[in-house]
Amino acid sequence: MMASGLVNLLAGRKIRTVFLPVSGEETELRDAGARLMVYLPDRPYWLLVVLRQVACLLDRNGGRLSVLILSRSSASWIWRSLQKLVKKESFLGGVRLAPSDLPCSSLAALMLRDWECTVSLKKQALEEEQVSGIQPEGMTKKELDVLVDSLAGQAIQEQARQRGVSHKTLYVQRRSGLKKMAHPMLYEKTPLVKNKQKGPLPSGTVSPLSPFEREFVHAIHNRQVYPVFQPIVDGGIQLKGLEILARWERNGQIMQPAEFLPQIRSGYAWRLLTALMLQEAICGINQYRGAYYFSVNIPAAISGSESLIEMIKQLSTRLINPFWTDRLVLEISESLNLLDRHESRFLITQLQHLGYRVMLDDCFSRSSVYFPVRAVRFNDYKLDRKVVEDAQYEPHALALIKSLAFYCDLTGSHCVAEGIDSREKLSLLRASGVHLFQGYSISQPVFKFELAQMIADLKKRETVQPIA
Template sequence: MSADNKDPRLAMLVESIVRLSRGELSSRIEPSTARDEVDAVITGVNLLAEELEQVYEQFEKRVESRTAMLRQAHLDMMKMAMSDALTGLANRVALMEGIEEALGQAANGAAPPALLLLDLDSFKNVNDRFGHDAGDRVLQEVAARLNSVVRESDLVARLGGDEFAILLPAASKEVATQVARRALEVLGEQIQLDSLHVTAKASIGVRLGAPGQTADDLLLDADTAMYAAKREGRSIIKIFEPVMLYSRQLRSQMAAELRGAISSDELILHYQPVVELATNRILGVEVLVRWQHPLRGLIPPDTFIPLAEEIGVIHDLDRWVMSNSLRQLAEWRKDFALDDDFQLRVNLSAVELKQLDLVDHVRSLLRALHLPAHSLVIEITETAIVTRGEVEMYSLLSLQQLGVGIEIDDFGTGYSSISYLRELPVSMVKVDRSLLVELNTRTGQLEFVAAILQLIRAAGLEAVFEGIETREQADQLRALGCASGQGYYFSRPLPADDASALLATTRYLRAGEGIDGSEIAPSR
């Protein structure tokens, strides 16, 4: 074939191959009717183009599928990063983003947001009594209930532990208060866990957004209000006020000062006599710690003991009280003719009861100071042993075997029942002062106290009544057969020097009088 008569199909083939190389996979050449070798090549090129097109389509589908999977995985990861794994609520990161967005909308003319911070009351007792699985189920139910009281535009978050938050964009004080009240209502209803019934009440702090605030500012203020609510009582709603910040700063300062006070000479011990009601003989003393602050004066334990527990120094405080009070007892036994049954009663925290070296520490102190074990009574609250944990039970049993007395303090305010106490290695029960407050004003209260005393006796335990403030109360308890008690009617807690002066002069108290003969007024 001459150049002038060159077959045009060859040019078409070259052009088609070039298009295929460029990715134009839909390119095709129509074969001629000649059905010769050129047409055979054209057919081959068309088949190749068709196969390439099919392969590319499959590749595109795979790429689209993989892209969709990656996009979904990214969304899932983002959702996980912004949500709480246990409850499915928003987490702290998501809450902070929500607050920033709501504050931004407020800066552009919308109503400011409100933030509610909730902390469950006594949730630790749920974990301790029923286990962490039950605690997790309670948290999940709390999350569901909180979701049920908010608007669609609101955000419910779990910040960790038993702390929750509700963000209300564009909310008034009335709306925020209404949501807080509804939250308390739904959380006040019992939660049923199989055969168990649990109540998860909460303390709530409310902060209404203000111009110029940051997300951190709003969260800190709501947290401050929430702690103010917890200090005031359970199931309380407190709306933030600027004065609360001062109180929080003061508390933070006091926490820092308390750490140093334990290792310095700022802590002092007072001793309140425990008497035999039939004779007013001094059976022993209860040790009470005070903080002699260089600027604020004498700070009572109700103020700094919870703070010591909160900041983690209660262990050091317990050890200081134990060692110093036992040294004082050793001095008294050396200087005065104390009765053989005279006992020092020392309060012990739940934290200290869990220390593996507690028994060795007590044994070493008693041995070093040449004190008999029966001269020491350790007082523990009901809540400290309600779980009957292995370490706690080991400590109690070992102390009992050592000869140390074990007394349940504040009986009547916690969870214990008489049948429960019979299973514990305790020998004494101190009945809380609250049962005596209405002894002569509330109908049936005297009979109620008598019944409690009989139950304690039936369990083989000794009852000690605290908070005796009048002669009438002492006479009534004596008539009921109560063996011992303590309270302002007999003596206020005394500094070490005054307690020493008392023990040096008598074994019997002049009820209703101080050591100088002056009348002792009731605490209230």
């Protein structure tokens, strides 16, 4: 049924399609440029049967196949299992993976273009392991065979007689195979609890990935989710830092964070996105030799996760100069209630002890929980764009901004204002004691390849009158 559906997506494209039987272990694809698309089902029996068939096809075709596996299973588990099932790891070079529940339009686009341009199964699996902190054991051929026969209803005694081995050997193989099938990311398609709660799940929980989240994760692996950079300048338009923001090119449309981030609940998806942004920050710090800081937003869902600190420490080993850790700024939203999040408070303190700067984002926003400066001392504070907007005509908002700017002066912190979209706003906030500024009238977010030109343009504008 799945194969027929995939063929229907290609209808009218003049692409010749051939169905391969699941049981056809002798199949060899002789057509030059043949591409194999495989649906890996969720049900354990068919998952294992099809996985075994994929390994056989790769072996018999000497690794010359370009294979796209459609599955909701873990990339890491599939990779580690195929490693043990094929004769040579090099046979896996042409294997790719995509979620089987991608929208039809995305699946059709993936099938029609050259999927060899997408990230390999190996790279996707290694990224998954780095972010999740889990490296599964792959399924061996003996374990797979005994599990397939057991799931088909064949008794261990009958299998032992056919294979000429002891019952104990097969019991051990079946048990070890079942343990490997229990990889925590293999069955994220099903909720772990009956009562679905809104908002992010507790830190450390293996949360189920929704179809949207699997599409999002796939987009991150294939760099369809990508970073853009918005400059942060002082009153003379001298560049001091850059905030890294995410964009998603989905079905030919560029999506803003507000369009997709509210639908993300899985801790794994958040960690993967954060890892991508942190990697870009480290690259930027190295590229500009520590001249500018790069800031990354830390999602509330993982703000108390120990794996976050390990991820940051591991990525920071790539810094050319270990003293550039203060060039990495981590933004924590003020909407996070730190009184109820001991883990988050501890994480912030740890990060500061390691030399990183931590910024309180969205200060005085409409969704503000409270101002947590007694619970945690931050290195920098960023005003929410709404309070910046209101300061032009609301004395109370302006008083809040002045009080924060004065507090920052007393404590050696920086006060940053975002949402600067006019010369009048900049003048008002400079007069109120704000130190740094970010907004569209300074520069819109730019692509990575546009950074050098944007920095050059800002240097030309360094003046007492910052916005012409």
